[in-house]
Amino acid sequence: MKKINELYTRKPRIIKVVQFGEGNFLRGFVDYMIDVANEKGVFDGDIAIVKPRPFGDMERFHAQNNIYTVSLRGKRNGKIYVENRVITSVQKAISSYNDYEEYMALARLDTVQFVVSNTTEAGIVFDADDKFELTPPNTYPGKLTKFLYERFKTFHGDPSKGLIILPVELIEDNGIRLKECVLKYVDLWNLGEEFKKWICENNIFCSTLVDRIVTGYPQNQAAEICEQLGYEDQLLDTGEPFALWVIESDKDISEKFPLDKAGMPVIFTDNQKPYRERKVRILNGAHTSTVLAAYLMGKNIVRECMNDALVRKLMDKIVFDEIVPTVKLPWQEAIDFAKAVYERFDNPFVDHALLSISLNSVSKWKARILPTFKDDYAKNQTPPKFLTFSFAALMAFYTSDKLENGVLVGDRNGERYEIKDDRKVLEFFAANSKSKPTREFVTAFASNTDFWGEDLTKYNHFVDMVCEDLDSMKKNGMKATVEALVKES
Template sequence: MEKLCYATLEKQGYDGYLLKDAPERVLQFGEGNFLRAFVDYFIDLLNEKTGFNSKVVLCQPIAPGLADMINEQEGLYTLFLRGFENGKKVNDKRVISCVSRCLNPYKEYEEVLACAENPELRYIACNTTEAGIAYDPSCQFTDVPAESYPGKLTQFLYKRFEKFGKEAGKGFVILSCELIDNNGKELEKCVLSYAKQWDLGEEFINWIKAENIFCSTLVDRIVTGYPRNEAAAICEELGYQDNLINTGEVFGFWVIEGPEHLKKELPFEKAGLPVVICDDHKPYKQRKVRILNGAHTSFVLGAYLAGQDIVRDCMDDEVICGFMNKTIYDEIIPTLTLPKEELLSFASSVTERFKNPFIDHDLLAISLNSTSKWKARVMPSFKGFVEKSGELPKCITASFAFYIAFYHGMNLTEDGLVSSRPAGNEYTVKDDKSVLQFFYDHRDDDAETLTHSVCSNTDFWDEDLSKIPGFEAAVAGYLKSIEEKGAYEVMRDCL
């Protein structure tokens, strides 16, 4: 079977959209599944729908990477977006043709820097994982290349400054997609720290600030990557060998915090794409964390104790799905600030996303580090509800009891805290060692004692939750009910 490339598609008589030649206007640090199913997908559609006419040159941020494989296929790969949309099962296929090539900076450092001398290059996108945006003072300007991503970016920006520093408008729009708060601003801080550490001069520092726009962004799409178990059958159906097949959910949403003029430069709105350019991305991030992630954290531990194993099956259970929806619509949405129509629309998409027939989203995988997740994703909604109504949110309070019940293990091992479901099968709770040790130390506590110990643990919550009127007693009551009737009946009672 012939490998995917332009010649192979031409032989097949492929009639889908392709852009073989265009200037490289985008440099992307990161060649992995997420960026290729998200940023490159949106740029490919911009090219088709608005004549954006841009190729993306990829730079793999770490060694080893996918550079050789990408170049063998001339940057082409097949993307499948699969899931539920408007109540219907969707399996969309698209050959992505916006990628020109991929560079390996550990072998082709000079070629990477040469991109900085391309006058048409305007945008830099990146997703180097949460750990990628970090200032490492051991990096030196003379490293080939610098080990950290911000170090590499600083080297690249300095090359640009040397070439075009005297011309206005030759800086970059930098789109940071890492999953940390204020990702763009944090990246800019790291770059400025290197500029100072390496004594690159005030003129360069001023150029960074004046000519470059570091955009914080919110990205939202589950990307499932290379479908290992299906790949052979998919290639047989496609009629070509594609070693870079990528898969993700249909839903995709990108919020870019930047100046108004970016809307003309990046005409996502004109193309009808779900990309918002605005002056503050935080309300959208709050919406995602509170509704999508908060819903996960609120129901999965109880659902697992009730006998479920994957998210999709939970959506087919009217009690569990009803509990999740009541949490979202009655207890989370009233605490948020975006227009209600936007919140309701996003909430309805969550249920469809959780029903995705192509993703077996394991409840135990979601349960990882639930202590910090409950604090970050659920507690703000809980406190917002109490502040607004003067009452305890029933479902969120019950979710705290599910959390305690799930973490009530009897055997601490190197892998985690071993507990068991009412049906008898064992599972392993995974969290920070200090958290697991705490629950192990309290393994013999009765419901009231355990609830008080968890609520009053300021190391977990940065405050004493037992001081919230009625909360501790309500949680202890739910915990007793879980022990007596089971998590499923407690969810039913909440409805």
């Protein structure tokens, strides 16, 4: 079988984007979108990928002339959707360590307009021990600071040579956080007030929200997919069809980065928070509020939940009756997003394990459910029935007095499962979930301000409702409790 680069070639273009990160997500999201925009004639620019970490090499990229396939598989408008796209938007793939001079030469390239990064949530960090003299500095913000300083010196502080910086690391206000780190390095390394002024006035640090599940190289299916494609591809990257990129900036960058004009799901805004809230409340909230109950009903992956009439009805009640009305966006936008989420959950190509979603469920309930709960309570002056049920389901899932090797060991009809969370959470359940009467147990959990940041017993009837649900789960089982709950509504 021929290699992909024996069948496909790249059209030469100027390099417009320097991308810190060679991982699956950037290749299946950013590089895919830019490739489409190139094809549609609205961008006409290439990407230089820079590996930000010292380990590993870029040989797989070089062997294929940086050409690879993105295979998007899932559901769209209720039908199976498969798209295989050969990506030709990457011109270079280098290591910031092994190819340091070539990497720094990109800072001197006048055609560069954008910096994109995904260095994980831990990548945007300030380390006072990082040094300017290192080639390159250790941290990503340190690398970026030195890169920008090289550009500043090369073009003598030319205002037009500032860059648009688009971090996609999954932290809130990622652009603001990154800029803060860069400015700290400017001070630490004594790079001067003129450089700092150029950073602040002539570079745009955008905060972004990204959403697409990219599953990467399909180890067990790669041979079959390549056989269907008709070529060998060691960089094959799989993901779901759904995508969303919300870009927040003080200055409008949509004309310079017109991916939306190529039909890409990119939203330019001066406030990304409603979109972040929509994602957290609907997508993440739907997971957190249903999967623990579904697991105790015998389900193991998300798709099973979508195909079970009872779990699906529970999710409908939670999402459409209690979550969507609290989202601070037009109602139809929230409904459309929720429908898209359902298609994503029902993806026949992704087996998303409920136990993997269950990780750290206490902090997830606080971040993903509690704000919705509070908005609904403020409006109706009574706890929302189904979100309150999800609190009881969490307690049922975590019920165990067996703390072994840093995990709680739960029991599902004789089947062992592991409960993973912060140690204080696990110790609380080990000490309280089996030994205390229901009301004492619920009151202790709901009033623990270390877990919730507030005392949840202050919400009228909340403890009563949780106790009723939890007692029903203990006496009748999870399935019967859910059946009674949805029947009442």
